[in-house]
Amino acid sequence: MGLINAVEAIVSHSFEEFQKSYELKCACDQCKEDIQAIVLNRIPPKYTSSERGQLFVKSLYLNTQLQSDILKELMSAAIIVEQNQHHVTVEETRQ
Secondary structure (H helix, E strand, O other), rough: OOEEEEHHHHHHHHHHHHHOOOOOOOOOOOHHHHHHHHHHHOOOOOOOOOOHHHHHHHHHOOOOOHHHHHHHHHHHHHHHHHOOOOOOOHHHHOO
């Protein structure tokens, strides 16, 4: 299995749910990945080397306070990315 940061799957799932209630200014892959990267850099990683460990880490994030923390970080990251997009837009490629 190798080492994995179990928080990545949690953030990815939380981001999918977040998008259902928050309309992103830009929903391109680059912006979505930037949002998730910011969140992952702000939340402590939880590395594991087994499926059992991965399930244990996921169970920790059933805590409503931790879910709230992730949601808060997603909102903050979405605002940062919206104000600082660094991808090329269609309009820029036409110039």
